[in-house]
Amino acid sequence: DEPSFVAQNLAMILFVFGGIGGLTNASYNLNLVIHNTMWVPGHFHLTVGSAVTLTFFGILYWLVPMLTGKPLFSKKIALWQSWSWFLGMLLMSNGLHILGLNFGPPRRTMLGSAPYAAEGWQPLLIEAALGGVILGISGLLFYYNMVRTVASKEKLAKPMEMPVAESLDTGPMPDFLDRWRPWVAVTVALILIAYGPLLINLISNIGLTSPGYKLW
Numbered sequence: 001d002e003p004s005f006v007a008q009n010l011a012m013i014l015f016v017f018g019g020i021g022g023l024t025n026a027s028y029n030l031n032l033v034i035h036n037t038m039w040v041p042g043h044f045h046l047t048v049g050s051a052v053t054l055t056f057f058g059i060l061y062w063l064v065p066m067l068t069g070k071p072l073f074s075k076k077i078a079l080w081q082s083w084s085w086f087l088g089m090l091l092m093s094n095g096l097h098i099l100g101l102n103f104g105p106p107r108r109t110m111l112g113s114a115p116y117a118a119e120g121w122q123p124l125l126i127e128a129a130l131g132g133v134i135l136g137i138s139g140l141l142f143y144y145n146m147v148r149t150v151a152s153k154e155k156l157a158k159p160m161e162m163p164v165a166e167s168l169d170t171g172p173m174p175d176f177l178d179r180w181r182p183w184v185a186v187t188v189a190l191i192l193i194a195y196g197p198l199l200i201n202l203i204s205n206i207g208l209t210s211p212g213y214k215l216w
Helices: 003-026 028-034 039-068 075-103 119-151 180-204
Strands: none
Touching: 003 028, 003 039, 003 075, 028 075, 039 075, 039 119, 075 119
16 A cells, blocks of 8 residues: 555566567667567657656655655555556557557557558557556646645654665775765766777767868
8 A cells, every 4th residue: 555665666576567668679679670660669668767766756755744744645545656657558569569560550650640540450559558548647646746745735644764874884984985086087987988989989980081172
């Protein structure tokens, strides 16, 4: 009955399917089949639209009451919102994945008005649209719950405790770790190690000039 827990766990369940489907995107040969089809937004919605967005919903169900000192307006609405987002995303992403894999309709296209839209696409387009409607309703439930929480005058009976990690080593921390300079230096060094060889190769082979062209 804890919406923050439910939302974040449902997000990870959806992300499992996104990760499995992502193997297709990561494979050069398999990606040739689904590249630039409806499969791609279906995959993104299982990753960014689920693992990220639904996780943020769950975090905010805990974070907003802690920051405002006000109880969440309705745990029941929060649970409905989490489960409806999960269901809507399953329907929409499933329709988009099957469309892209079996039929290959292009993404970023108004398929409802496309003259080449095949009859076999329609059930899957309807499934994706139904999922989108459920997602829209779920989003409204989230905003309604957040607005009512922030606007409420009710206060928490006792302040929420923020869990803080405690060091097992009771000794003093080195002073240099409290300064920005070593952390920035390590960050820059790691970036140079990771991207330096690639950048050197690109720069050394770049053509900074080109032969002249006769326009007329």
